[in-house]
Amino acid sequence: xxxxxxxxxxxxxxxxxxxxxxxxxxxxxxxxxxxxxxxxxxxxxxxxxxxxxxxxxxxxxxxxxxxxxxxxxxxxxxxxxxxxxxxxxxxxxxxxxxxxxxxxxxxxxxxxxxxxxxxxxxxxxxxxxxxxxxxxxxxxxxxxxxxxxxxxxxxxxxxxxxxxxxxxxxxxxxxxxxxxxxxxxxxxxxxxxxxxxxxxxxxxxxxxxxxxxxxxxxxxxxxxxxxxxxxxxxxxxxxxxxxxxxxxxxxxxxxxxxxxxxxxxxxxxxxxxxxxxxxxxxxxxxxxxxxxxxxxxxxxxxxxxxxxxxxxxxxxxxxxxxxxxxxxxxxxxxxxxxxxxxxxxxxxxxxxxxxxxxxxxxxxxxxxxxxxxxxxxxxxxxxxxxxxx
Amino acid sequence: xxxxxxxxxxxxxxxxxxxxxxxxxxxxxxxxxxxxxxxxxxxxxxxxxxxxxxxxxxxxxxxxxxxxxxxxxxxxxxxxxxxxxxxxxxxxxxxxxxxxxxxxxxxxxxxxxxxxxxxxxxxxxxxxxxxxxxxxxxxxxxxxxxxxxxxxxxxxxxxxxxxxxxxxxxxxxxxxxxxxxxxxxxxxxxxxxxx
Numbered sequence: 370x371x372x373x374x375x376x377x378x379x380x381x382x383x384x385x386x387x388x389x390x391x392x393x394x395x396x397x398x399x400x401x402x403x404x405x406x407x408x409x410x411x412x413x414x415x416x417x418x419x420x421x422x423x424x425x426x427x428x429x430x431x432x433x434x435x436x437x438x439x440x441x442x443x444x445x446x447x448x449x450x451x452x453x454x455x456x457x458x459x460x461x462x463x464x465x466x467x468x469x470x471x472x473x474x475x476x477x478x479x480x481x482x483x484x485x486x487x488x489x490x491x492x493x494x495x496x497x498x499x500x501x502x503x504x505x506x507x508x509x510x511x512x513x514x515x516x517x518x519x520x521x522x523x524x525x526x527x528x529x530x531x532x533x534x535x536x537x538x539x540x541x542x543x544x545x546x547x548x549x550x551x552x553x554x555x556x557x558x559x560x561x562x563x564x565x566x567x568x569x570x571x572x573x574x575x576x577x578x579x580x581x582x583x584x585x586x587x588x589x590x591x592x593x594x595x596x597x598x599x600x601x602x603x604x605x606x607x608x609x610x611x612x613x614x615x616x617x618x619x620x621x622x623x624x625x626x627x628x629x630x631x632x633x634x635x636x637x638x639x640x641x642x643x644x645x646x647x648x649x650x651x652x653x654x655x656x657x658x659x660x661x662x663x664x665x666x667x668x669x670x671x672x673x674x675x676x677x678x679x680x681x682x683x684x685x686x687x688x689x690x691x692x693x694x695x696x697x698x699x700x701x702x703x704x705x706x707x708x709x710x711x712x713x714x715x716x717x718x719x720x721x722x723x724x725x726x727x728x729x730x731x732x733x734x735x736x737x738x739x740x741x742x743x744x745x746x747x748x749x750x751x752x753x754x755x756x757x758x
Numbered sequence: 759x760x761x762x763x764x765x766x767x768x769x770x771x772x773x774x775x776x777x778x779x780x781x782x783x784x785x786x787x788x789x790x791x792x793x794x795x796x797x798x799x800x801x802x803x804x805x806x807x808x809x810x811x812x813x814x815x816x817x818x819x820x821x822x823x824x825x826x827x828x829x830x831x832x833x834x835x836x837x838x839x840x841x842x843x844x845x846x847x848x849x850x851x852x853x854x855x856x857x858x859x860x861x862x863x864x865x866x867x868x869x870x871x872x873x874x875x876x877x878x879x880x881x882x883x884x885x886x887x888x889x890x891x892x893x894x895x896x897x898x899x900x901x902x903x904x905x906x907x908x909x910x911x912x913x914x915x916x917x918x919x920x921x922x923x924x925x926x927x928x929x930x931x932x933x934x935x936x937x938x939x940x941x942x943x944x945x946x947x948x949x950x951x952x953x
Contacts, residue, residue: 376789376796376802376804401810485810486808486810542831545805546831547804548802548803548804548828549792549796549802656831659830660830663829663830735830737834738830
């Protein structure tokens with residue numbers, strides 16, 4: 370039985386999702402519009418035997434989160450664009466050293482202090498490429514309060530399964546929105562526990578970690594000897610630094626990429642609505658997907674065949690779904706609160722098989738359904754619309 | 759308490775916009791209203807918009823109550839608008855749907871007539887100050903009045919929301935504020951625009 374239906378804020382749902390996922394450590398520095406996550410966890414974590422630390426800044430926050438995770442705790446931090454930028458170097462470290470952790474970025478208008486209280490989707494490429502060097506990443510995008518909860522749980526599960534930092538990309542609209550939801554209880558959830566490597570300590574060797582058998586990261590202080598480094602390391606020699614052998618560097622780099630990309634179809638989740646007979650698709654994520662859903666319903670009432678493809682996983686890019694969409698529809702409309710960040714990605718994946726129409730907005734206001742409806746009208750210029758957009 | 763303001767079935771979608779200045783408790787009022795609406799079993803969504811200032815600056819919060827799934831989370835056709843500042847009245851009163859209701863603080867707002875909307879000015883801040891000794895409770899007096907005038911949520915559900923959401927030591931004061939709002943809205947109302 371789920372919990373009783375009640376009014377929950379998006380940020381509060383993230384905090385409750387983290388608790389339900391077994392997170393027991395939070396380190397962060399408050400920043401609008403993410404602060405409620407820290408506020409709720411400062412109260413909730415001590416109640417469940419966890420730890421909350423307000424750090425001196427975001428650089429220290431991600432450092433503390435990585436440290437807690439290496440010691441065996443499920444750990445997270447929450448921030449917004451400026452803080453997310455400060456965390457990028459250490460996100461690269463977590464990626465290189467394969468440290469599971471969750472970073473919540475509640476996006477606001479930027480760059481810099483920008484529009485601190487207004488929504489944006491300007492960090493979708495920062496989530497993918499914000500840190501330096503070749504790496505892979507997982508990023509999830511909630512578009513409701515219920516998903517703030519469920520995707521936080523999912524973020525922890527993926528971070529444990531793939532031994533990687535996972536980004537939850539919320540935004541000011543979703544984070545500060547309140548909805549009536551019945552949150553699931555702990556026994557209704559699938560929660561991945563970290564576990565131990567499936568070999569004895571004497572045999573423990575990272576070479577055993579293949580893309581098909583990604584062994585859990587043993588905690589510091591456990592019976593496994595653990596070496597943690599940001600340098601290129603030799604997975605066949607217990608992870609000791611090895612910078613003099615190009616094949617080792619290449620092997621590690623490819624492994625770090627493939628452990629995510631090889632599983633892309635298992636990781637990437639997409640919601641498709643009214644796509645069976647769609648001639649035009651809207652590709653929209655996060656808060657904007659709600660406007661897109663309203664526009665899609667309007668279009669269907671008007672008798673034109675429009676569908677919605679909503680990526681829940683933004684990274685790795687949901688290639689299979691986009692590929693399928695490109696084969697089926699003649700036009701893909703990509704509304705987003707940035708200037709073409711995902712639209713370029715869609716265009717590259719579509720490769721000319723369908724027309725890609727971008728629609729950006731960077732004034733701190735949520736894209737409205739009418740804006741998308743106007744774009745739909747153009748694609749069906751020959752149709753008589755009963756209602757104006 | 760009877761749902762005095764809703765003689766017929768509630769419309770499929772109701773949109774309420776509360777507006778004023780930062781520090782007036784606009785967002786808290788919207789949260790309480792939305793919380794009370796959850797009890798009806800309908801879909802509810804509340805959003806907020808405010809500036810970076812801790813106090814002052816424009817503040818706006820919106821509540822949508824609907825029978826169906828709510829997609830776009832912001833108000834598009836508000837049937838109830840509350841304005842607790844002149845700036846808010848000037849910006850939002852005229853955006854109220856025809857046939858809708860505009861409620862404002864008559865001591866803070868110089869209202870201009872609006873065709874086909876019902877305008878109700880009440881002294882929320884003044885009453886909170888004189889009757890409760892707490893001007894800061896004006897937002898809750900306003901909520902009590904909006905409940906009385908519209909029946910958009912039940913009075914009991916609203917009181918429950920106050921008990922659930924607010925710290926124990928201020929619950930009693932705020933329940934009195936709700937009752938004060940009910941009382942003031944039951945009395946003579948403000949200027950009415952021509953229908």
